[in-house]
Amino acid sequence: MRPFAYATPPDAREAVLAVAERPDATFLAGGTNLVDHLRLGVAAPGLLVDVTALTSAEIDDLSDGGLRIGAAVRNSDLAADRRVRARYPVLAEALLAGASGQLRNMATTGGNPLQRTRCVYFQDVTTPCNKRAPGSGCAALGGATRNHAVLGASEHCIATHPSDMAVALAALDARVQVLGPDGEREIPFTELHTLPGDTPERDTVLEHGELITAIDVPDLPIATRSRYRKVRDRASYAFALVSVAACLDVAGGEIRDARIALGGVAHKPWRAHRAEEALRGAPATDESYRAAAAAELADARPQEGFDGGNAFKIPLLTGTLVSTLRALAGEETRA
């Protein structure tokens, strides 16, 4: 753990400039992940720029019927918001499935998607890790891989993204509002996170100094019937082995539309476009759900590991997706 400077600039623009001009500077918000990394030696920034008070802590209605969620909105407040619970239940459920009450009270909307992988080798500075120390190798390959990726991994990194909230936002076609040294830009949420490829040290497309100021969720009627289903090794307070965020529109036993994202399976929240495509127009049956899972998982590649590996994730994802879609279709039937 190295000493670091701590700054509280007067506004977001100053904060962005402060980070942009120092390669070893980083933003601090809730600190629920970064403080761990300081202790573990995973991160050793020279300057922490506290942005907790510099972005909005409000959830505002957008003119298109969506919501703008300020980056400083705490996870617990977002999960409790009446509009979120009524219009985007998948988001509220994802938030409540994550971490603990204490952590949700600290964690922010801007910080949550930027949390880093929980790969045990990434978090242990005595082992090689291409994400933490580019070029050092990947200790996870052939290691303990139960929690690792089955989709989109590379020979350099097989880590998964740990956020639950981000899986829901990927399904909801959210948009990320970003402030950088050169001004503002908007990034589709599904394009925020990257696959590891040969640059696993990058988690997102954000440039150094770019700050998330808000996340917009669009008006999305399908999301009123949505669910987040998280499967993990203990019933609470654990990261997902796999998770499914799903919105389903069913009428007369036929699926009209679907939005699906998967968690715990890739370096990023995995928007399941192939599954969505397979579902549109199909009958609302287990067979269709299974076919959708098969379409999405056609390229899935399990990891071997001394702990038994993670091949179980492929049937588990199928089971979880089928279970979630069946439950959503049941809601529709009752309604």
Added chain:
Amino acid sequence: MTTTLEPRAIGRDLARRDGGAKVRGTAVYADETPVADPLFCRIVQATVARGRVTEVDTADASALDGVVAVLTTADAERLASTDDAELAVLQGTGIGFRGQIVAAVLAGTDEVAREAADLVRVTYAEEEHDARLSADRDDLYTPESVNPTYPPDTAEGDMAAAMAEAPVTLDRTYTTPMHHNNPMEPHATTALWEPREGDGGHLTLWDSTQGVHPVRQTVTQIFGLEPEQVRVICPFVGGGFGSKGTPHANVVMAALAARAVPGRPVRLALTRQQMFSLAGYRTPTIQRMQLAAERDGRLRGIAIDVVEQTSRIKEFAEQTGVPTRNMYAAPNRRTTHRLAALDVPVPSWMRAPGECPGMFGPEVAMDELATALGLDPVELRIRNEPEVAPETGKPFSSRNLVACLREGAERFGWAGRDHRPGVRLEDGWWVGTGVAASVYPTMRMPKSTATVTYDGGRYVARIGAADLGTGAWTVLPQIAADALGAPVEDVDVLIGDTDHPEASVAGGSSGTTTWGSALVEAVREFRDKYGDAPQDGDAASGSVKPNPAEEEYVMSAFGAQFAEVRVHTDTGEVRVPRLYGVFAAGRIVNPRLARSQFLGAMTMGLGMALHEQSLLDPRTGHVVNHDLAEYHVPANADVDDLQAHWIDEDDPYVNAMGSKGVGEIGIVGTAAAVANAAWHATGVRLRDLPVTLDRVLPGR
């Protein structure tokens, strides 16, 4: 037969005496002991599993502002005794396991110490290591004894013939993984070395320990000090579960560091990650079980052959096969233990060593046998109830396993259970039930002394006992009060300090029996001397005596645990809506605290059943899931209805309180009950722990 105390305070549902201080945060733990101007010690750990240190570059660390000293093998004090390789800290360049202490930094703040520790550069000559346990290794060996002093192997009759000739046989292998104790309070010590004119100096250790006197004994040996030169103080412990039962390398390191900076207190607290290599753990076990049975279920033979690991630098042999020796009647029997000495951290005590892992294989095997025979698993156990201890032929001082099974079956609603697996489906969950038996020996340690003083209308007893969250602060006054015939409100018992008379370790569920017996003897002396009307300042002492009844009787607590398990049909997620334990553990000294012990242990058993598993990466030799985010212990949501009950048991042989230990039996058998219930739910037999969703519904 001892005279059992008439229970007046004993048996009362009294609140913890230390509860208020703990709730208010005023109870002081080792690392927060108020001392003037402390230094902070941070250790540097080996990053290879085998080899030797060739160079330690301390230049950058030493140059850091605030660093007072960097200790390495080159300059650390030479210890008086290095017989115990685990405790020979910084005494040589050899590396016995990854995580071994290779240097330490002392600085004025914890943050600087941590930064400096990161700056120490250690170079190794690495050698090929071996950290992979398997039953087919060709270098397995038989230890001289298993923990603490049991013979490694026992045999009676002809087990091979029983297996060849019995109408029904079972031959299966079961495994339990490596487990770590993980008390909430990490291992921590505040240490102060004070040079003193003439007497060679004095060491004070405020240490989080299960026994202040055992720590002093170890430290005096290692540093070549006299007992009066060392004081160990520990009023409160945030859990130990065996991992603080013997001092580990961190305690020696703290004392070494303190002696390097005379007059300056030093704090050393292990991080959670460091605890996974330095604070002991439970070995993984491989248990081959053989059962030979008559068609009516009576066992003709029972055998367990155990393979487990120890560290190459120090042996610890878990007594996994021992509970099988006294559990069920059978004329032909065998138990064996074989060890692999690996380049791994040193295993040690973890809650109910021996019984806890050693009742997994046998109790799942009994369930499998019941299925093969078409018998109720409760009934199968009752049919194999021995009249006397099977190996020794001695009677039990009391044995109420059958009563526990029947009471548990009644409370749980076991009657009418459909024994077929995989046939109950409710709301998308497979539902099943399972049972397993528990056993834990009733132990008395040979040494413990108490004093009783009368002062200002109150009785004050002193004994160097430990309360690791179990309730000793509260139950010892209950025992002393009944021995005195005085109201419990008028009795104090002071513990946790080597300035009090010597007491044994809080281990083997022996504390209440041992310390309580010492208190009873001290009170007897006191009353003999001063009668019922003592004067201020009157004092007497007494010590625990050997129990002659131990020669004639086998003494154990027993229990039965019943679990209901639900397995999600789509995902395989496992939940335990009900877990009931019924125990026969002699007279219960304090129902509130005993229930807390039983429930806590059952919760740990639930963790063993569903979650706990230290993943030792054989490529590096270290546990990679070394924090509580990755090493899972149960959450409230894993279980709904958790109940502990006991039957009234009168045992006149165990001690004056009529009590048996309650600390460990609650974890014994829980995992088997859950695994058996998971089988009953799904039809998938679970022979390897933990019962995870991929194992219980493979291919789902």
